[in-house]
Amino acid sequence: MSPDAEPGGAWDLTAEAPAKLNLYLEVLGKRPDGYHDLRTVFQAVDLADTLRFRRRTAAGIHLSLEGPEPVPGGPENLVVRAGEALARRLGRTSGAEILLTKRVPAGTGLGGGSSDAAAAILGLEALWGTSLDPGDRAALGLELGSDVPFFFLGGTAVGEGRGERLRPFPAPPPCGWLVAVPEFRMATPEAYRALSPGLTRHKQAFTMLESACIRGTFEGFVENLGNDLEAGVVRIQPRLARIEREIRSRGAAFVGLTGSGSALFAVFRSQGDAEHLVESGLPEGGARLVACSPVDYGARVVSQA
Ligand code: C5P
Numbered sequence: 001m002s003p004d005a006e007p008g009g010a011w012d013l014t015a016e017a018p019a020k021l022n023l024y025l026e027v028l029g030k031r032p033d034g035y036h037d038l039r040t041v042f043q044a045v046d047l048a049d050t051l052r053f054r055r056r057t058a059a060g061i062h063l064s065l066e067g068p069e070p071v072p073g074g075p076e077n078l079v080v081r082a083g084e085a086l087a088r089r090l091g092r093t094s095g096a097e098i099l100l101t102k103r104v105p106a107g108t109g110l111g112g113g114s115s116d117a118a119a120a121i122l123g124l125e126a127l128w129g130t131s132l133d134p135g136d137r138a139a140l141g142l143e144l145g146s147d148v149p150f151f152f153l154g155g156t157a158v159g160e161g162r163g164e165r166l167r168p169f170p171a172p173p174p175c176g177w178l179v180a181v182p183e184f185r186m187a188t189p190e191a192y193r194a195l196s197p198g199l200t201r202h203k204q205a206f207t208m209l210e211s212a213c214i215r216g217t218f219e220g221f222v223e224n225l226g227n228d229l230e231a232g233v234v235r236i237q238p239r240l241a242r243i244e245r246e247i248r249s250r251g252a253a254f255v256g257l258t259g260s261g262s263a264l265f266a267v268f269r270s271q272g273d274a275e276h277l278v279e280s281g282l283p284e285g286g287a288r289l290v291a292c293s294p295v296d297y298g299a300r301v302v303s304q305a
Pocket of ligand 1: 034036037038142146161192
């Protein structure tokens with residue numbers, strides 16, 4: 001605890017920061033600003049980090065970390081960057097203490113850092129008794145990362161542009177889900193550099209995915225999932241192909257990369273099938289398997305004292 005926080009005080013507020021999967025990711029082209037134009041379908045899932053907040057009289061964001069997934073706790077942490085950007089925006093002279101319980105592994109395409117940033121903004125707005133206009137909040141989020149605006153919406157959504165032009169998308173049909181987290185991590189710029197030019201999904205995939213979700217058809221859903229970044233990422237990390245084959249051979253109807261990786265997600269007929277594989281696990285050198293479920297929310301304040 002920082003010296004000027006209220007001694008032994010309880011936390012004032014708790015926020016949840018769910019992870020995301022990219023069910024579909026199409027790279028439409030490179031832009032003059034160095035980013036790529038995308039069309040992607042985000043899905044929030046119940047694998048989540050927790051943030052706890054306490055008022056602090058001194059200025060600045062004081063971050064502490066706990067939980068199984070190590071991340072840097074310094075000024076480069078997106079929670080600190082988000083908090084400081086919001087404080088600047090609001091002209092605040094007092095700060096906050098934040099405890100981040102990290103469960104979503106970094107460098108895996110699960111959007112943990114982006115979701116933490118969104119949860120930090122929402123949590124601090126509530127802590128400081130203020131509320132940004134949703135457009136300003138999304139713009140502040142986009143300055144921190146391309147995926148941050150999605151977490152203000154959550155659920156299932158299509159993102160265009162860098163991923164920030166968002167609209168809700170029909171929820172997937174009932175199925176089983178797991179995430180496979182390999183030992184290695186992937187840096188997002190490297191994944192974009194490995195992109196093979198001209199490699200895109202077949203033209204109708206997006207429309208067919210949308211209609212499968214509307215009609216609730218499992219086959220149409222799994223047939224039209226995919227990610228243009230995957231081939232390049234697998235070239236950098238060929239072990240991913242072996243993990244994919246292993247999960248498919250254990251009954252998955254679909255296995256693919258989320259975001260720029262390194263994590264994969266798999267879709268099964270039922271949650272029981274997914275959990276069965278999580279219980280048995282993959283052979284040594286494979287990936288850690290975590291069962292998950294889609295949720296219809298994003299980053300959110302869950303309790304306030
Ligand atoms: O916005 P974010 O910090 O997540 O982006 C990290 C990097 O990923 C960018 O610097 C860029 O190299 C790449 N990127 C991209 N196009 C996007 C999103 C990310 O090229 N739409």
